[in-house]
Amino acid sequence: MSRRLKLAITWAGACGGCDVALLDLGHRLLELAEIADIVYWPVATDFKRSDLKALPPGSVDVGVFNGSLRTSEHVEDALLLRERCRYLVAFGACAACGGLPGLANLHHADQILDTAYNDTASTDNPDDLRPLERSEVLAGTLTLPALTDAIRPLDRVAPVDWVAPGCPPPEPVVTRLLGVLTELARSGEAPPTGAVLAADTPLCEECPRAGSRSGGPLPAFVRPHQVLPDPERCLLEQGLVCLGPVTRGGCGALCLTVNMPCRGCFGAAPGLLDPAAELLSTLGSVAALDHEDELPQGRRLFPVRSLVDPAGTLYRFTLPSALVWRKVEEGSGTGTGTGTGTGTE
């Protein structure tokens, strides 16, 4: 027996790519409108936060959340959506694992402000101003929200039921979410908690180059601009860092189809806690074993050091969900957050 669903969609610190991914459904958005009432969608409807607050807890079937948490308002929205919805979906890499802007966690918020308002080449700031939470202008007072100490993925604040991975989620993932909603409306059946709406295997399993792998030691690392890689062969075996082995599949190996290595936007492959740490550990034991002589002086003993910027490359999309997930002040103790969440910090 079928019934209409109630659906709530919202965004936090996001680039808009997730919204475009939904928009790229095109006429299939109308299928969504046939099975669900959208009770909250700030980018597309005029329902207010107060309307969502007025609904009873658990009265919305599915909440879809994109973007990472960078302000207290983002955290409030996440908690509110969690309370009102039976199922909560982390949509896109930022909500699922922090996303690329999570690299900001390598720095303190102060350093980010210094760069933006003092150190950048074209900045003109003779009075050493900063954007202020309150500033007086001739006609009155203007306010700005403050930045939080670090970027958090959704599940550091609220338990997540399902994850739609990707930056942004590509068509197969969005289609699968549409299928989940259709099934929920039709039969009431829902995927289990923790379900990820993508493949249950690492990207390598679906990579068209998988058959080319020899399984032997890897060469010393090269950087993507330094070589013209063979478009048929495994990129790792050509010395290019590729996150395929530790990244969940389901995208169709899109980047590989244009001869570019995976940077891990689908997050950890099943069973991995910290994909970047796992990959670094693996590479440390197999990289450049037979090729020490090719390495520059001083790096021969540590061939894995031919990998430049391991933090920014291996944690490209997942730093805020990693074991060590942000820069911590010396002497600040445990490194937990500001007490904003109910989650797993």
Next chain:
Amino acid sequence: MGQKVTISPVTRLEGHGVIEIFLDDDGNVADAYLQVVELRGFERFCVGRPVEELPRILPKICGVCPGAHHIAAAKATDAVWGVRIPPAARALRELFLAAHVAHSHLLHFFALAAPDLVLPADTPPERRNLLGLPAVLGKELVLEALAVRGLAQRIQGIIAGHPIHPVAAVPGGMAFPLDEARRDEIAAAAVRLLAFSTRALDLLEERVATDPDLAALLVGEAYRLSTHCAGLVDEQGNLAFYDGRVRVVDPDGAEVARFDPADYLDHLAERVVPWSYLKVPYLKAKGWQGITEGSDSGVYRVNALARLNVADAISTPLAEAARQRLFAFFGGRPVHQTLAFHWARLVELVHLAEEVQRLAADPVITDREVRVVPSGRPTAGVGAVEAARGTLYHHVETDPDGILTRVNLIVATGQNNAAMNLAVRKAATSLIRGGRVDPTLLNRVEMAFRAFDPCLACATHALPGKAPLEVKVHHSDGAVLTLSRPCER
């Protein structure tokens, strides 16, 4: 102090924005501000990253204009090594960028601009959006608009791996060549894209010719802003997107600067203001004069209308004829009417479609030589393109290993920061009188802002329903009156 009117959120521009309108004791507008209330810190966390990764990192700034960031970053990395890319790579990047800007312009016009421009003024809010268009324009046309935008996305996906966040442009060229089958697919899409683009332009021109209210809105004083304009032009002074020199014209249209984007620091600076996270770019030659209009002010505009104001001509025939019709309507170049940005966008759309068709037919496009490996010592570089919303500058510096030491980004929407503030202030001042604030008036204030196409406005309004808008009137005695109204797209 009088009242304060807050419009929040107005719409999104690479994050979140708020409009604050202050009323004096007589209820007239004392001042108005557009605030950008978010900062993500790309300029900081890119430091320490390998420079060749930038074309994959910087598109994440904006999911609506990622293609422009992709190409600007790739050009900056080319410059870091001083590498000349193969002709096929150049053609592929140009084709990709043309499809990208076409997708953005299509979405903006039909999802955002058209409901204000072609629907009768008394259309109720629930039909004053994309889904209200079929009643006036016909269902077939609206579906074709969505389908053709999808084709523009598809072209980007074919060339760069992903239709939203592209990956294929690298220092030295492109990571992968285009095969014949996919070229044929793009060529077929181009025919449909061009046919629809000219149809969309015809539609607007016919409306302007037959609807005196629309014509009056276009030329109205509430939406007129006199500033400098800036944009890329090629060697002949034609409109350019992928490459060129930045030409700056004064409010009378006289050229006051023409420079290589690599020299942008000699010409542009960004002022920090305490009331917004978005800095305010201005012309250095004029000095910081604050957010003011006129030829003595350093305020300048970018985006479609500014590009047509600086360009002498357009290289493709259909768009050139359309450009001449636009300037004939307004009585010459430059045009300072804010709502003319919508018209200029459609003129550009025709040009971009003509460019997609030309490039898809160019034999070089399927050449297998799409990359050279850069050599030598990396140093610094600037990459600039015309994004849908205006000139985009990426400036990077590296250490001898090509690790980023400094990054500076001037984005299109940022350069219109001052102009958007002025446009909002001017529209509010002429429309809000005696404390009378109603939803229709506020929508007309917002129209001044929307014409600049701040990022994500398009996605915001493409869907059924209405965008949120909250209006808070702050009385001097502390009382707050909250109004809410549907956002009428």
